[in-house]
Amino acid sequence: MSRSKWILLGVVALAMVLFFVLDLRQYLTLDLFSELYRENPGKTQLIYFLVYVAVTAFSLPGAAIMTVVGGAVFGLWTGVVLVSFASTIGATLAFLISRTLLRDWVQKRFGSYLESINQGIEREGAFYLFTMRLIPAIPFFVINLVMGLTPMKVWRFFWVSQLGMLAGTLVYVNAGAQLGQVQEFSLQGILTPGLIVSFLLLALFPWCARFALARVRQRKLYQNYPMPDKFDTNMVVIGAGSAGLVSSYIAAAVKAKVSLVEKHRMGGDCLNTGCVPSKALIRSARVKHYAEQASHYGLKVPEVEVDFPAVMERVQRVISTIEPHDSIERFTGLGVDCVTGSAEIKTPWQVEVNGETITTRNIVIATGARPFVPPIPGLDQVGYLTSDNVWELRQQPARLLVIGGGPIGCELAQAFSRLGSQVVQLDMAPRIMPREDRDVSEAVAERFAAEGIDIRVDHKPVLFESDGDCKWLMAEHQGEQVRIEFDQLLMAVGRKANTEGFGLDRLDIGTTPQGTLEVNEYLQTSYPNIFACGDVAGPYQFTHTASHQAWYATVNALFGRWKKFKVDYSVIPWATFTDPEVARVGLNEQEADEKGIEYEVTRYDISDLDRAIADEEAHGFIKVLTVPGRDRILGVTIVGYHAAELITEYVGAMKHKLGLNKILGTIHIYPTLSESNKFVAGEWKRAHAPQRLLAWVEKYHRRLRGG
Incomplete structure (x- = not known):
């Protein structure tokens, strides 16, 4: 200075x-x-x-x-x-x-x-x-x-x-x-x-x-966009994924006239390429795994043979079974005007579809996201799969290289490994599932390694090459070049919001550094009558969060002139459906440390739970973060069998400001996995028992015994 x-x-x-x-x-x-x-x-x-x-x-x-x-x-x-x-x-x-x-x-x-x-x-x-x-x-x-x-x-x-x-x-x-x-x-x-x-x-x-x-x-x-004297609809929704479907449903339920535009398939990624098909595949892989573990249950099962085309056809059958829930017929019956075609926003009041213009008071953008594919040299030469097109496979890959250690990469890596593929999972981060605490990612990594998945962390993809039928990746690890051969490549390194191709550049609607649309706390873009929700808006790219946002976007669009509601992200749960499952709500330890939030940790080992022992699923743990000295819950992480179901009790507790004392005082059926929630609350109570008071009580009882 x-x-x-x-x-x-x-x-x-x-x-x-x-x-x-x-x-x-x-x-x-x-x-x-x-x-x-x-x-x-x-x-x-x-x-x-x-x-x-x-x-x-x-x-x-x-x-x-x-x-x-x-x-x-x-x-x-x-x-x-x-x-x-x-x-x-x-x-x-x-x-x-x-x-x-x-x-x-x-x-x-x-x-x-x-x-x-x-x-x-x-x-x-x-x-x-x-x-x-x-x-x-x-x-x-x-x-x-x-x-x-x-x-x-x-x-x-x-x-x-x-x-x-x-x-x-x-x-x-x-x-x-x-x-x-x-x-x-x-x-x-x-x-x-x-x-x-x-x-x-x-x-x-x-x-x-x-x-x-x-x-x-x-x-x-709006100086360059005069408002029409009258409108064809109250709201146009672009995209028929989870956010778009819920937005349209709510608008129709409150008797607004709403048009839902979708250029591909109703149901969006979740139904067609995401949540539904991946869980169907995981289920088939888990059943095979159970059959291989039959001896633990006192059973003898012949060697299980995987009919991979039949497995993938089952995935499509599951999609077809659920499809009517999101169909044009169903939503038309609910009062939604379903339009098939590519939407283009011409002005804040006009959306063009198939050459026809729809005038509308409000627009809800729910265009979702797509797999992000990094520009690695040679990638197009070897070809690759993503979570969008992996479901088209009918021949099982003998050697599958999965790039990405996040939820999608982990789920698909384990599923293909259990079905018989030799899987190498590679990630640039020092560990898989880097958003979770170290003990969580280590628990999943240990199970993966035990099942034969070759985990390569701290590996940077440098170059893809091929020679006839032979394909390989050159990766950098600790300053050295590593060659990894494969038959099929699955890219699972994240998702990118769909913000191009429907007129946003014409209106100069901004995006965040993460690539999602920039919205305020009411889910409005820079134009107050244009809203965004779901994966295209972020910050969480989950189906249930998209549905959650859709309520706020729709209500604020239709009734915002009288009352607007700020979107509430205070209690957002999510799960990764590996085995063991990983479910979380609120803070974990690494996030609390990054934000400088003080906390206490209470942990319960599920291996001690009667029902888990009976089911041969005695593994995993529950970890609860609380305010120091109090039972108020800051966050919960569960690793284990049906973790995604067990987390719901904590979601409700956090939403309604209930502490561990309330969970401890609630009757849980015996023998169930949910008892573990009560037991972790008991661990917290035991750690916070009033020792001085108990010492006086002990003296009281001794005196009653004549001691």
Whole structure:
């Protein structure tokens, strides 16, 4: 830091120390300035002006009080002029102090995080600042300091602040002016019409300002898209996956006219290429595994032969059985106008499908996501499968290479391994299932290794090559090149939101760094009448989360002018359907550590559970994170048989703010797996038993025995 910056920092620090040590705030009073004003009006105005500038420049408390005092002492218009210019000059000085002392350091250290903010400031910085000045949701001194860290020009900051704070200044100074006219501080003296109106203005100003700004922003946003006089529908939903189906169902249930557009198959990824087919495949693989473990149950079973084409046909049969639940016929019967074709958003009010235009008051984007395929050299040469097209296989791969250690990669790797493929699972991370705690991923990895899956973590794919029927991957591991041969390749490294191809670029609707559509807490995009939900919106790409979001998107779209609801992500469960299953809700240890949240861990080993022993499923554990010293649940992870079912009790407990004591006091059927939930609560209770009280109780019982 340069010498000049050190001097400036010293001046700022000295001013703050003197202000608090000498308690200078006691002099910012109505009596002091009133007395000075009677003796020397001009000198008092100058002193007031300079003190106000100093208080604002050094971000000291007292600016709001001085604003009211200014109105009481100098009257409305003189007070407005003094406060308006003093506050703007002081704010600009605070802006410059922040920029001089902190901007270079902050931009250097956090430049990548601030890049989007900087771009927004350069593009619409004046409007952002004006909005914050007009609606002081953030304290003004914070705005001054934060804006100093951005590329905003000093002159722009000055005049926008001058205009933005003027309305609020007028309201506050007027309140002070009305107080200054009070002759006696009695109930009758205070309850004058002028003072009552002033207090009403103080209360209503933020609401009026917010409403006015919303109207201005909406007018600016829609200036090139005039609203039609009438609409064909209340809502158009694009995408018939989980989010789109639920949105359409809810809209039709509340008697809105809704059109559902789908260019492929109803049901989306979950029904056709995701949850349903994968669980059907996992079930077939598990049955084969059970048959191989028959001796543990006292049974003798001949060697099981896998008919792979029949297994894959069963998968399609399961899809066909569930398909009517999501069919055009069913949703048409529910009152939804189902349209098959590619949708294109022409304006915020128009969606074109098959050459025909549908006018609508609201649009819900529920286009889902697709498998992400990284650009690895040679990938197209060797060919690859994803979770979209793996279901087309009818010949079982002898050697399957699975790239990806997340839920999809783990589920499919184990399923194919159990069906008889030789599986190599590769991931760049140091362990599979990296979002889970280390003990969780290690438990799954140990089972995979025991079943013959070759796990290669900390391996970076570099190059795919082939020579006739021989295919191989060159990967980098600890600085060395490793060759891995395979017959089929399955890419399972994540999913990418479907945001292209239906007109979003025309409206310049933004996306997040993760590639999902940028939505607010009401699931609105930058256009208030265009909503997004499901995988395309994130942040969670689960079928049940998509359905959860769909309710908020639909209700806010149809009734948002009267009441809007913020989407609730407080209790989001999920599961990975490996064997053992992994289910979680809330925080795990690594997330709590990353966020600096204190917690206690209570653990119960399922191997001690009677039902698990009887079922030959005595493995896994339950781990509950609680607030230290209390039974409030922060998060739960379950590893074991039917973990996805067992987690539901904790989901309900967290949703309705029930602690472990309530779970412990609830009767659980014996013998069941759900008893493990009660036993882990018992472990917590035992660890928090009141030892001093129990010592006195022990003495009491001893005395009763005559000891």
